[in-house]
Amino acid sequence: MDKKKEMVFNLNNFLLAFSELLNTKRSTYISVSIALKLKFTPEKISDICSYSLAFLLGKDALNNFDFLDKNNLNDKEFLNICEFSQKLINNFDFSKNSLNQKQKCIEFVRNENFDENIKNTFLEISNKLSFWLDLENENEIVLFIYSNLNDFTKVLTFEEILKMSSQFHYYQNPQSEILKRASLIADFFEFEHKDKQIFLIASSLQNIGKLNISKTILEKKEALNEEEKEILKSYSYHTKRVLNSIMGFSDICNLSLKVQERLDGSGSFSLDAKDLSFKDRLLICLVIYSALREKKAYRNSFSHSKAIEIMKNESKNNKIDKSIVEIFDKLFN
Known part of the structure; x- marks a missing residue:
């Protein structure tokens, strides 16, 4: 292998x-x-x-x-x-x-x-x-x-695994472009083959925990109340629980579960800047950008320029990495 x-x-x-x-x-x-x-x-x-x-x-x-x-x-x-x-x-x-x-x-x-x-x-x-x-x-x-099952464990390429993991992503987000953007990011930073594939697989599964959240919350047109916000924030925990149980997915899990973290420690797991690697920060920004660019039940999609404006404000508040936002502005425009 x-x-x-x-x-x-x-x-x-x-x-x-x-x-x-x-x-x-x-x-x-x-x-x-x-x-x-x-x-x-x-x-x-x-x-x-x-x-x-x-x-x-x-x-x-x-x-x-x-x-x-x-x-x-x-x-x-x-x-x-x-x-x-x-x-x-x-x-x-x-x-x-x-x-x-x-x-x-x-x-x-x-x-x-x-x-x-x-x-x-x-x-x-x-x-x-x-x-x-x-x-x-x-x-x-x-x-x-x-x-009652025989052990048919085998060796697969990362591409073959991505082909399967992406089906779960599109089951949740049929119109999503996050994998296309993740590939552009990995190529821009010249990730090695394995690092790129792990980044792509993590991108495809980073919000799988949302399947554990009621559609009445995910598709609500009105503003969420505080209790509903707390329930929604729990999806990273459920993502961690799912991916932790898959053989060989520790690196993918560690990257996927941090997408709600922020540099100031205000995320779901209270991790701060010192706990977040460069790839963690990339995926965090990618998830934010992709969410802003997607149409939601409660709002229309934001334009590229508006999404970047919102993210620049987040970077000023020490939530996300300013340098990454600037790269996204050029890469996705």
Whole structure:
């Protein structure tokens, strides 16, 4: 393995990190349980786990992921199992199981127009009390998943990993240009290959924690109250929690989690200038600039000149690095 170009990577470890934010653990538990009962190969079980974990991103996005066998994405039974599992999650809250809900779920499966083989397999595995108890407990689901998957850890290039991480970014921000700008910055400062790729991956995931924030706050047109502001500020914490659980992502995590920090120590983690590297400061400024240039629910996008004006005022208040703002003014104009 060339550590300057590649890293060890496990797709299901990567996707499990995001599953709490996407709320896909329970649907994945159902999919994997059915796949095991149908005696899928270990490779196909691993792929159906990955597909279910990232199901909400959509098939087009999932075509960019490193499945063991891409042919599974065109396998009708494979896709039907994932769709079946997600439909159950959409209709029932398995975190609060009761006898009445179990009966309603089973009746729902019997009456809906599902594939007969999938339907009968589900009805068979749902006869076990442990099936329903596991569905209540997400920690048990994680243990179940890992205990039933073979280890298909492999070596991937940073570009291949960026291709996957960027799908989460565009899931949140379909019109975002932050990755384009991040690439321009890395080239301007002549980052080495590995440093550039880590900067790009961190840029793609720096606000993944916002998936943990209610859309009523993220898309609110009126001014946020103090409590809502505190909730919004917590997204960096959730970003840290997610990225810390991904094998080999420590450098990416350390860069991503600091985007709300400020030179005067007024950020989420109270880090100040001495704690922030040059790359930290670059990404902080990039996130601010990109946010100002994007249209929000409560305002239109700012022009380049207005965004730079706002950032220059922030630099005067010792929030961000003045020299970086000046470079952005020339680089993005």
